[in-house]
Amino acid sequence: MNPLLSHFTRFDPETGIVEGVPGISRRLADLRGAFTDEDAYEAALRRGNPVVYTVSSVSAGTGEGALHYGIGVLYPGTIGQEYFLTKGHLHSWRAAAEVYVGLKGEGKMLLEDEATGGSTIVDLLPNSAVYVPGHTAHRTVNVGATPLVYIGVYPAEAGHEYREIAKKNFRMMMIEVDGKPVAVKREEYLKGGLV
Numbered sequence: 001m002n003p004l005l006s007h008f009t010r011f012d013p014e015t016g017i018v019e020g021v022p023g024i025s026r027r028l029a030d031l032r033g034a035f036t037d038e039d040a041y042e043a044a045l046r047r048g049n050p051v052v053y054t055v056s057s058v059s060a061g062t063g064e065g066a067l068h069y070g071i072g073v074l075y076p077g078t079i080g081q082e083y084f085l086t087k088g089h090l091h092s093w094r095a096a097a098e099v100y101v102g103l104k105g106e107g108k109m110l111l112e113d114e115a116t117g118g119s120t121i122v123d124l125l126p127n128s129a130v131y132v133p134g135h136t137a138h139r140t141v142n143v144g145a146t147p148l149v150y151i152g153v154y155p156a157e158a159g160h161e162y163r164e165i166a167k168k169n170f171r172m173m174m175i176e177v178d179g180k181p182v183a184v185k186r187e188e189y190l191k192g193g194l195v
């Protein structure tokens with residue numbers, strides 16, 4: 001057995017901080033290109049560079065069959081009409097699936113099949129889980145007023161691939177309309193057709 005493997009991990013469900021694990025923070029400036037309204041993004045950056053989300057990953061398990069997991073905290077907010085979101089990624093090992101478990105807050109997951117571009121939007125809520133199949137880009141969006149806290153469990157060998165998303169972004173986006181989350185096609189939003 002791996003002597004570094006810890007079977008037990010304690011985490012704070014309010015902050016997402018995992019004992020003994022340094023978290024990484026993604027600030028607004030790290031999310032260039034992710035938000036659709038570029039003017040709103042630049043204006044928000046001039047006002048400050050807040051932490052949009054943190055991820056603390058537990059990666060003690062190694063080798064074939066091992067699992068890793070991470071605890072994410074995505075803060076509430078909007079850029080223009082678009083809710084705060086994660087960069088989103090594919091797995092380097094495309095076949096690798098993932099399970100997300102909601103702990104706190106109110107979120108959505110954007111799932112996009114890499115081959116077909118087909119989109120599915122799923123609730124990410126406390127006491128619920130989301131299965132992300134392989135070959136599927138995934139992004140988390142906070143559509144509530146409080147931090148969205150969740151766990152993602154994935155094969156240790158999955159790896160994270162951000163470049164494809166950075167190039168073309170997701171086809172769907174979540175915007176706030178009259179205080180409520182609405183899913184729109186990015187293409188339509190850019191044409192100004194649905195707002």
Ligand SMILES: [Fe+2]
Nearest residue numbers: 089098138154
């Ligand atoms: Fe993932």
